[in-house]
Amino acid sequence: xxxxxDILETIHMIEGENLDIRTITMGISLLxxxxxxxxxxxxxIYDKITRKAExxxxxxxxxxxxxxxxxxxxxxxxxxxxxxxxxxxxxGFVKAAKALDRAADTLGINFIGGFGALxxxxxxxxxxxxxxxxxQALCETGKVCSSVNVASxxxxxxxxxxxxxxxxxxxxxxxxxxxxxxxCAKLVVFTNVPEDNPFMAGAFHGVGEPDTVIxxxxxxxxxxxxxxxxxxxxxxxxxxDIIKKTAFKITRMGQLVAYEASRRLDTPFGIVDLSLAPxxxxxxxxxxxxxxxxxxxxxxxxxxxxxxxxxxxxxxGGVMASSHVGGLSGAFIPVSEDQGMIDAVSAGSLxxxxxxxxxxxxxxxxxxxAIPGDTPADVICGIIADEISIGVANTKxxxxxxIPAWGKKPGDxxxxxxxxxxxxxxxxNEKSPAAFIARGGRIPAPxxxxxx
Amino acid sequence: xxxxxxxxGKDVVGIIAKVSAACAENHANIIDISQSVxxxxxxxxxxxxxxxIAVEFTKFVEKMEALGAENGLVIHTMxxxxxxxxxHI
Numbered sequence: 001x002x003x004x005x006d007i008l009e010t011i012h013m014i015e016g017e018n019l020d021i022r023t024i025t026m027g028i029s030l031l032x033x034x035x036x037x038x039x040x041x042x043x044x045i046y047d048k049i050t051r052k053a054e055x056x057x058x059x060x061x062x063x064x065x066x067x068x069x070x071x072x073x074x075x076x077x078x079x080x081x082x083x084x085x086x087x088x089x090x091x092g093f094v095k096a097a098k099a100l101d102r103a104a105d106t107l108g109i110n111f112i113g114g115f116g117a118l119x120x121x122x123x124x125x126x127x128x129x130x131x132x133x134x135x136q137a138l139c140e141t142g143k144v145c146s147s148v149n150v151a152s153x154x155x156x157x158x159x160x161x162x163x164x165x166x167x168x169x170x171x172x173x174x175x176x177x178x179x180x181x182x183x184c185a186k187l188v189v190f191t192n193v194p195e196d197n198p199f200m201a202g203a204f205h206g207v208g209e210p211d212t213v214i215x216x217x218x219x220x221x222x223x224x225x226x227x228x229x230x231x232x233x234x235x236x237x238x239x240x241d242i243i244k245k246t247a248f249k250i251t252r253m254g255q256l257v258a259y260e261a262s263r264r265l266d267t268p269f270g271i272v273d274l275s276l277a278p279x280x281x282x283x284x285x286x287x288x289x290x291x292x293x294x295x296x297x298x299x300x301x302x303x304x305x306x307x308x309x310x311x312x313x314x315x316x317g318g319v320m321a322s323s324h325v326g327g328l329s330g331a332f333i334p335v336s337e338d339q340g341m342i343d344a345v346s347a348g349s350l351x352x353x354x355x356x357x358x359x360x361x362x363x364x365x366x367x368x369x370a371i372p373g374d375t376p377a378d379v380i381c382g383i384i385a386d387e388i389s390i391g392v393a394n395t396k397x398x399x400x401x402x403i404p405a406w407g408k409k410p411g412d413x414x415x416x417x418x419x420x421x422x423x424x425x426x427x428x429n430e431k432s433p434a435a436f437i438a439r440g441g442r443i444p445a446p447x448x449x450x451x452x
Numbered sequence: 453x454x455x456x457x458x459x460x461g462k463d464v465v466g467i468i469a470k471v472s473a474a475c476a477e478n479h480a481n482i483i484d485i486s487q488s489v490x491x492x493x494x495x496x497x498x499x500x501x502x503x504x505i506a507v508e509f510t511k512f513v514e515k516m517e518a519l520g521a522e523n524g525l526v527i528h529t530m531x532x533x534x535x536x537x538x539x540h541i
Contacts, residue, residue, distance in 0.1 A: 002454065002456065002484075002499055002532060002535055002536075003539065004486055004497060006535055006538070006539040007456055007458075007497055007535055008497070009539075010534065010535055010538055010539070011458055011528070011530075062510055065510040065513050065514070066509060066510055066513070066530075066531050067530055067531055067533065067534040068513075068528050068529065068530035068531075068534065069530075069534065249538045249539070252537045252538050253534065253537060253538055255537065256533060256534060256537040
């Protein structure tokens with residue numbers, strides 16, 4: 001039986017609190033496109049992606065209409081190209097990235113993820129060629145996203161890969177310097193990367209996945225923030241309960257959309273990723289949730305505790321609402337995509353060190369952070385090594401997506417446009433970790449990786 | 453199956469008549485109406501049965517939206533599943 005209050009609550013969440021389905025992402029395996037011939041490989045991946053996802057955008061729009069809920073993005077993730085295109089040269093990978101970009105244009109999607117490699121224990125020749133191709137590929141395409149997994153709790157940290165990523169990020173920033181180094185906004189360095197994450201820039205289609213799959217990412221920081229505001233002055237148990245109930249409702253919406261998309265596209269349902277993903281829109285901020293809990297501004301002492309409570313309650317509420325939960329699932333804390341974070345950084349309340357601490361309890365990591373353009377590659381490697389260590393030691397996903405914005409100094413603004421938002425350039429510790437990074441090799445896996 | 457039609461906007465004569473006429477035209481059977489006017493602001497929630505509708509549901513959604521636009525109103529039509537999913541286990 002439909003209840004008027006329930007109807008009004010749902011409509012208010014959508015109209016007034018920015019509730020939306022952030023993305024329907026179709027994962028597509030490219031393992032059957034393997035070819036030694038670069039042109040043939042590009043042709044095969046273009047054909048398969050455009051064939052399998054042909055109806056993705058149309059079906060997304062139909063569901064949007066049927067349920068009256070915005071589905072902001074329709075996207076595709078593919079098998080890491082370094083695996084599917086293991087035989088390609090560096091130039092071959094650049095061509096393949098362009099083929100992915102063309103496929104994305106044909107489909108009318110805004111991002112395609114999977115131009116990446118899994119190198120947590122070492123490199124294949126294909127991995128090396130792909131990594132070498134990343135800067136040019138990100139410069140010469142618009143919709144291709146790249147992610148590289150450099151560590152895992154089981155394997156430890158491939159510090160050679162970390163070292164290389166520092167150089168790759170610098171080169172990508174340089175090649176896209178005319179556009180605020182936007183190439184780096186499409187490049188993530190991971191540990192413990194999930195194989196079914198629907199969110200960009202880190203989405204790819206894992207090798208254990210079926211041929212095609214539908215994964216859905218929900219969002220709704222505004223809904224949680226409003227619920228906390230309505231609750232007023234309550235204790236932490238009540239606060240956690242309010243977040244759980246709200247997360248449950250949001251996730252049920254995601255499950256419904258995922259089920260319907262899977263049915264209409266005749267593609268198996270994979271997971272719902274129950275993340276709180278902010279946007280620069282007013283009222284769609286994770287920082288504002290933390291502030292709503294009683295912090296003067298995000299970044300104040302107490303922020304990590306507030307985020308830990310939020311992240312845990314979101315998972316607990318969401319997990320019963322969906323038959324399969326996966327991906328990153330938790331609260332995202334990207335700086336440039338969150339008005340509250342942008343304000344906190346601009347006001348000097350939120351430092352990079354505090355953000356790093358927050359990543360120990362959030363769902364991903366140092367995300368969409370603009371740093372000075374003249375930051376040495378070694379310092380970027382140090383940032384990556386620190387962040388990745390948090391993930392490895394805590395058996396969680398962490399990631400780094402920093403943008404050394406060419407020509408920009410601390411305090412300058414960098415603008416990426418759209419969902420990627422804008423960010424103030426953050427100040428870094430300028431002491432050099434060069435000799436540490438130069439050691440090379442692997443940092444061994446932590447003792448608690450030995451669970452068998 | 454049911455759908456929920458919400459209508460909001462500045463109150464003028466004949467809103468219910470127009471929305472009801474559009475429902476009838478498309479064979480959507482009205483089973484519940486809740487409506488109020490506050491400070492000249494009109495708000496209505498209508499529950500309709502859509503098993504027999506004459507057009508595809510998404511087309512019906514578009515028609516109702518267009519009707520709203522023609523009359524300075526905002527009309528949203530949403531399938532009942534979305535409310536059931538969110539509020540019922």
